[in-house]
Amino acid sequence: MAAVVNRLRPLGVPILLLLLLAGPGTGLINSYWSRTVMLIAILSLLVSGLNVVLGYAGELAMGQVALYAVGAYVAGYLGVRLGMTDVTLALAAAVLAAVVVGLVTGVPGLRLGGWSLAMVTFFLVILVPNLIDVFEHFTGGTLGLAAAVPTLFGAEITGDRLYILILVVTGLWFAVARNLLLSRHGNMFLVLRQSPILASMLGVSVYRLKLLVYVVGAIPAALAGALFSMLDGFIAPETFTFALALSVLAASVVGGSTSVYGALAGAAVMQLGQQTFTQFQDWQLVIYGAFLLLAGVLFNRGLAGLFHDGVAAACRRGWLPQNRPSAKAAAASEGREPHLGRLDGAVLRTEGLSKSFGGNKALQDVSVEARPGEVTALIGPNGSGKTTLLNLICGFYRPSGGRLLLDEEQVGGRAPYRIARLGVARTFQTPLIPQHMSTLAFVATGRYVTHRVGLLAAVLRLPAFRRGYAADDAEAYALLRLLGIEDVADRPVNSLALGTRRLVEVARSLAAGPRVFLFDEVGSGLDESDLVVLERAIEMIRAAGGTVILVEHNFPLVLKLADRIHVLSQGQLIATGTPAEIQADRRVLAEYTGATDDEATEPATRKGGR
Numbered sequence: 199m200a201a202v203v204n205r206l207r208p209l210g211v212p213i214l215l216l217l218l219l220a221g222p223g224t225g226l227i228n229s230y231w232s233r234t235v236m237l238i239a240i241l242s243l244l245v246s247g248l249n250v251v252l253g254y255a256g257e258l259a260m261g262q263v264a265l266y267a268v269g270a271y272v273a274g275y276l277g278v279r280l281g282m283t284d285v286t287l288a289l290a291a292a293v294l295a296a297v298v299v300g301l302v303t304g305v306p307g308l309r310l311g312g313w314s315l316a317m318v319t320f321f322l323v324i325l326v327p328n329l330i331d332v333f334e335h336f337t338g339g340t341l342g343l344a345a346a347v348p349t350l351f352g353a354e355i356t357g358d359r360l361y362i363l364i365l366v367v368t369g370l371w372f373a374v375a376r377n378l379l380l381s382r383h384g385n386m387f388l389v390l391r392q393s394p395i396l397a398s399m400l401g402v403s404v405y406r407l408k409l410l411v412y413v414v415g416a417i418p419a420a421l422a423g424a425l426f427s428m429l430d431g432f433i434a435p436e437t438f439t440f441a442l443a444l445s446v447l448a449a450s451v452v453g454g455s456t457s458v459y460g461a462l463a464g465a466a467v468m469q470l471g472q473q474t475f476t477q478f479q480d481w482q483l484v485i486y487g488a489f490l491l492l493a494g495v496l497f498n499r500g501l502a503g504l505f506h507d508g509v510a511a512a513c514r515r516g517w518l519p520q521n522r523p524s525a526k527a528a529a530a531s532e533g534r535e536p537h538l539g540r541l542d543g544a545v546l547r548t549e550g551l552s553k554s555f556g557g558n559k560a561l562q563d564v565s566v567e568a569r570p571g572e573v574t575a576l577i578g579p580n581g582s583g584k585t586t587l588l589n590l591i592c593g594f595y596r597p598s599g600g601r602l603l604l605d606e607e608q609v610g611g612r613a614p615y616r617i618a619r620l621g622v623a624r625t626f627q628t629p630l631i632p633q634h635m636s637t638l639a640f641v642a643t644g645r646y647v648t649h650r651v652g653l654l655a656a657v658l659r660l661p662a663f664r665r666g667y668a669a670d671d672a673e674a675y676a677l678l679r680l681l682g683i684e685d686v687a688d689r690p691v692n693s694l695a696l697g698t699r700r701l702v703e704v705a706r707s708l709a710a711g712p713r714v715f716l717f718d719e720v721g722s723g724l725d726e727s728d729l730v731v732l733e734r735a736i737e738m739i740r741a742a743g744g745t746v747i748l749v750e751h752n753f754p755l756v757l758k759l760a761d762r763i764h765v766l767s768q769g770q771l772i773a774t775g776t777p778a779e780i781q782a783d784r785r786v787l788a789e790y791t792g793a794t795d796d797e798a799t800e801p802a803t804r805k806g807g808r
């Protein structure tokens with residue numbers, strides 16, 4: 199029964215679409231409501247584009263309205279000026295033009311980083327009326343452009359046919375959006391939204407992914423524009439206002455920006471509000487502002503969030519069957535002993551590595567080595583440069599001097615995603631954990647680059663996608679089981695306690711099958727039982743041949759696990775040795791106890807000694 203209900207769940211929206219499609223033909227929907235439905239559908243396309251860019255990938259790109267205008271004018275121009283009225287041609291040309299505009303505005307906006315994309319797209323919207331004026335020959339300027347009657351294979355598309363066209367195009371877009379967002383790509387968008395640093399550590403070029411998201415978000419806006427030009431038959435600059443941009447933003451927030459179908463709910467609220475309340479036009483900016491404020495304060499995941507919370511509560515009470523995405527992977531792993539496969543560890547070496555932040559020499563002339571099948575610990579007091587060294591290894595910082603070698607290949611200064619692709623995985627001092635994602639899906643993000651599944655395969659749900667998805671789930675579940683935390687597989691990863699988050703990060707780093715593991719204070723905040731699990735995991739990685747670099751304040755843990763310890767103090771390497779040698783090193787003791795240098799005797803192994 200549960201399986202049947204879970205299988206039927208995704209059919210809700212297609213059934214609604216079929217009912218709406220049948221509406222005018224069966225007399226259930228009159229002309230007033232059919233126009234309303236068309237306007238909601240068009241607005242929902244705009245909102246959906248914003249949801250992809252803002253809700254999923256976290257980029258504040260306000261340019262939906264400008265891309266909407268591009269779609270409308272391209273379709274209008276083709277029909278009126280060139281006599282090309284075929285809807286497929288108009289839609290394809292609108293999408294192509296929006297992709298070009300998306301690239302032209304997105305490349306500089308994203309290259310500059312930070313708020314640049316928000317500013318570029320904000321000005322794009324402000325500029326729309328001027329651009330329409332400048333290109334008067336194409337756009338009709340302030341007088342507007344009367345669009346031609348659209349056709350499909352020679353037949354005129356008006357009345358009910360236009361209604362069906364708009365609903366079918368909207369339905370197709372939402373199918374594409376659903377398949378894209380509810381896939382490993384959508385999960386990576388969520389990672390990007392939470393932390394570009396984590397995305398790059400997973401081997402993803404943040405710039406390229408952001409550009410991809412921005413261009414994908416442009417597509418529904420262009421479709422909406424083209425469809426609007428067909429529906430209204432007249433395009434004028436007054437349509438593409440900043441107020442519309444605000445209403446799209448308000449609809450996104452009200453519907454739930456991190457949701458596929460929240461766009462439909464948000465668009466319906468905005469459109470019906472406008473039509474129902476006559477004062478809406480006069481007070482629209484105030485109303486949009488109020489919506490944004492209320493939705494932000496009262497229900498920040500929008501109507502879709504409320505719906506999901508309701509479903510979750512119903513599942514908890516047993517009124518609806520639990521949806522357990524990990525069920526298949528759990529069944530497949532039953533009876534099998536969890537184990538870690540062979541890891542192809544690499545030698546990581548730094549030679550005279552230095553890093554300065556202005557006058558602050560965070561790291562000076564540091565030479566260390568980490569070997570496969572060994573745990574190499576980096577210890578030192580607060581501010582001694584441990585995290586800086588890890589950040590240099592990962593590529594987050596460019597060295598001020600010295601070399602970083604991975605199996606004798608100089609990799610210092612390369613972009614973080616390139617270093618990650620060479621097989622360097624990392625956990626963070628404060629675990630970087632995305633929202634709106636299950637633990638299972640989060641662990642699987644470790645495989646995003648190493649086990650590629652194309653965008654098209656995901657959108658079309660090709661066999662390659664299904665195979666990849668099943669393998670992702672199976673591997674992620676096996677790793678959670680290896681760490682003894684498989685019971686949290688279906689829980690939202692951001693709802694887990696700190697200790698469990700740390701173990702989940704270890705599982706995520708293992709999912710990539712890396713060559714070098716960088717564990718940054720992975721033991722802090724763990725209780726006794728979690729520490730035992732962590733110790734076992736690190737020992738397994740060592741036994742499997744992985745190279746482990748452990749930054750840790752927990753001295754007993756370091757002594758227990760490390761094969762070799764490097765001690766940093768004020769950015770300099772002051773000792774290197776085995777745990778026994780380091781324990782006997784008076785200078786190290788002095789660093790930790792605060793004794794003066796005079797009191798400290800010669801260290802067992804001096805800087806550079808191995």
Ligand SMILES: Nc1ncnc2c1ncn2[C@@H]1O[C@H](COP(=O)(O)OP(=O)(O)OP(=O)(O)O)[C@@H](O)[C@H]1O
Nearest residue numbers: 555558559560578579580581582583584585586587
């Ligand atoms: N991005 C940065 N900009 C400026 N200074 C920095 C930056 N990152 C680190 N530092 C400085 O570099 C020095 C070393 O810091 P780092 O975080 O590497 O120490 P740590 O040994 O990891 O300390 P902790 O154990 O507290 O994490 C500190 O003086 C710190 O202020």
